[in-house]
Amino acid sequence: xxxxxxxxxxxxxxxxxxxxxxxxxxxxxxxxxxxxxxxxxxxxxxxxxxxxxxxxxxxxxxxxxxxxxxxxxxxxxxxxxxxxxxxxxxxxxxxxxxxxxxxxxxxxxxxxxxxxxxxxxxxxxxxxxxxxxxxxxxxxxxxxxxxxxxxxxxxxxxxxxxxxxxxxxxxxxxxxxxxxxxxxxxxxxxxxxxxxxxxxxxxxxxxxxxxxxxxxxxxxxxxxxxxxxxxxxx
Amino acid sequence: xxxxxxxxxxxxxxxxxxxxxxxxxxxxxxxxxxxxxxxxxxxxxxxxxxxxxxxxxxxxxxxxxxxxxxxxxxxxxxxxxxxxxxxxxxxxxxxxxxxxxxxxxxxxxxxxxxxxxxxxxxxxxxxxxxxxxxxxxxxxxxxxxxxxxxxxxxxxxxxx
Numbered sequence: 001x002x003x004x005x006x007x008x009x010x011x012x013x014x015x016x017x018x019x020x021x022x023x024x025x026x027x028x029x030x031x032x033x034x035x036x037x038x039x040x041x042x043x044x045x046x047x048x049x050x051x052x053x054x055x056x057x058x059x060x061x062x063x064x065x066x067x068x069x070x071x072x073x074x075x076x077x078x079x080x081x082x083x084x085x086x087x088x089x090x091x092x093x094x095x096x097x098x099x100x101x102x103x104x105x106x107x108x109x110x111x112x113x114x115x116x117x118x119x120x121x122x123x124x125x126x127x128x129x130x131x132x133x134x135x136x137x138x139x140x141x142x143x144x145x146x147x148x149x150x151x152x153x154x155x156x157x158x159x160x161x162x163x164x165x166x167x168x169x170x171x172x173x174x175x176x177x178x179x180x181x182x183x184x185x186x187x188x189x190x191x192x193x194x195x196x197x198x199x200x201x202x203x204x205x206x207x208x209x210x211x212x213x214x215x216x217x218x219x220x221x222x223x224x225x226x227x228x229x230x231x232x233x234x
Numbered sequence: 235x236x237x238x239x240x241x242x243x244x245x246x247x248x249x250x251x252x253x254x255x256x257x258x259x260x261x262x263x264x265x266x267x268x269x270x271x272x273x274x275x276x277x278x279x280x281x282x283x284x285x286x287x288x289x290x291x292x293x294x295x296x297x298x299x300x301x302x303x304x305x306x307x308x309x310x311x312x313x314x315x316x317x318x319x320x321x322x323x324x325x326x327x328x329x330x331x332x333x334x335x336x337x338x339x340x341x342x343x344x345x346x347x348x349x350x351x352x353x354x355x356x357x358x359x360x361x362x363x364x365x366x367x368x369x370x371x372x373x374x375x376x377x378x379x380x381x382x383x384x385x386x387x388x389x390x391x392x393x394x
Contacts, residue, residue, distance in 0.1 A: 111280075112280060112284075113276060113277070113280065117274070117276070121311065124311060129312045132312050133311065133313075135316075136312065136313045136314050137314075140303060140307075140314060140315065144284075148284060148287060148288055148296065149292045149296045150296075151299055151300070151303060152299075152303055152319065153303065153315070156315060156318055156319055159323065162326055163329065166326060166329040166333060169333055170332055170333045170336060173336040173337055173340060177336055177340055177343070180340065180343040180347075181343075
């Protein structure tokens, strides 16, 4: 519902706000409902979601306060704007992701990627993905600062080696399990106890060595029946 | 350096490629996409600064890593190569879980075999005696015979 009457006449009854030119433009261009115009400030709810950047006004009315858009920048600047020594405008793309309490986060990101590159990256993403993007950029930047040669790739290679080692252990354990399941390993006397690391003990001689890396064995089968003690057989 | 032998960086930046161009060894002209991705993500000046801070023998690896990170970020603009790290972490957890389960199964098998071995040894030891064994449970009232079931040995024989 567009405000009835002339927008300029209505606005003239309200005290001057710094963002009046923007308000005028919004009132004239978008479908807006305004309720409870007060003398002090006005909050505009843009139902078409086409609000201008930086066009922030406030209702003093409690009902409309719940629908308030972002406040004009009277709070402390974000870490990015502090670092860049500029005024933190209300539509600052960095503000939601670089709070003033974490200055080092932006400092790292700025050092590795640069503010303009980060702005471009964030602007290419939908808003709901920007937080994750900033977190990953901050992680990469920190990794690059700690390890200027390899950065994140160093972490990746360490993790890949760990995966390979674990996979090899799993393959060895599965191979031993297959052998036990098939009773191909002779019984072990109690005096010849060994650790669970059977793979190393078996060596490479086993002709039945099973190399499946993603083998999933069923529950181990019951052992074969022992010579029955009840009938006295030896 | 002549016009025709400019490195990919200087070609992209549309400048002359000096002989001591720091980027030239790592961004050859035959692979323009490599520098394009690095420039998009890190920026040319940041790349130059990062390489300048490193000793010469480490710059090639640093350039390769930056190229990989830039390509990952272009492919996945939200997570970049951090997505790969996350996947590897998950893979490690899964493999550790599988390994623990397999080792538990192996322990079960081993324990079963040990029990069977102990029983076999005890049975063989009992066969060697001619008469009733006096080293069985002293509370046992009847002598032991081979046709009887084995008593339950909660306590080891006294002479062992």
